[in-house]
Amino acid sequence: xxxxxxxxxxxxxxxxxxxxxxxxxxxxxxxxxxxxxxxxxxxxxxxxxxxxxxxxxxxxxxxxxxxxxxxxxxxxxxxxxxxxxxxxxxxxxxxxxxxxxxxxxx
Numbered sequence: 001x002x003x004x005x006x007x008x009x010x011x012x013x014x015x016x017x018x019x020x021x022x023x024x025x026x027x028x029x030x031x032x033x034x035x036x037x038x039x040x041x042x043x044x045x046x047x048x049x050x051x052x053x054x055x056x057x058x059x060x061x062x063x064x065x066x067x068x069x070x071x072x073x074x075x076x077x078x079x080x081x082x083x084x085x086x087x088x089x090x091x092x093x094x095x096x097x098x099x100x101x102x103x104x105x106x
Contacts, residue, residue, distance in 0.1 A: 034076060034105040041078055043069030044099045052094040065100040078102030 045064035048056040062083060070078060081102035088095040 036079060037073070037075065037104045037106055039073045039075070039104040040101065041069040041073045041075060041104045042099070042101050043067065043072060044097065047096040047098070049094040049096065051092055052089070056093075061096055061098040062100070065098045069100045069102065070104070073104045075104035075106055077105045079105050 043065040045061040045068065046057075047061040050056055062085075065083070066078070066081065069081075070076070078100070079102060081100060084099045084101075086097045086099075088097070
């Protein structure tokens with residue numbers, strides 16, 4: 001009886017710890033020089049993490065989304081770039097979907 005109570009408590013703590021949200025910071029630069037083309041550039045990338053800690057894919061989702069946004073309109077950078085991160089917990093795997101949007105600058 002005591003052993004099952006301890007195992008249940010450990011399982012509950014592990015599940016609650018896996019349901020947290022994380023804050024990420026990026027080194028994305030906001031281009032201030034250049035001509036704004038008027039185009040709105042959008043990009044997205046998805047990361048997969050085991051237990052919410054160990055990346056199973058490339059660990060630069062924000063940079064990949066930024067690069068996709070810049071390349072989608074043939075720009076050199078973005079002005080007023082915003083980033084949205086959505087995290088989905090699927091048992092032992094966590095998906096992070098990052099979306100970047102901004103004005104294209106040449």
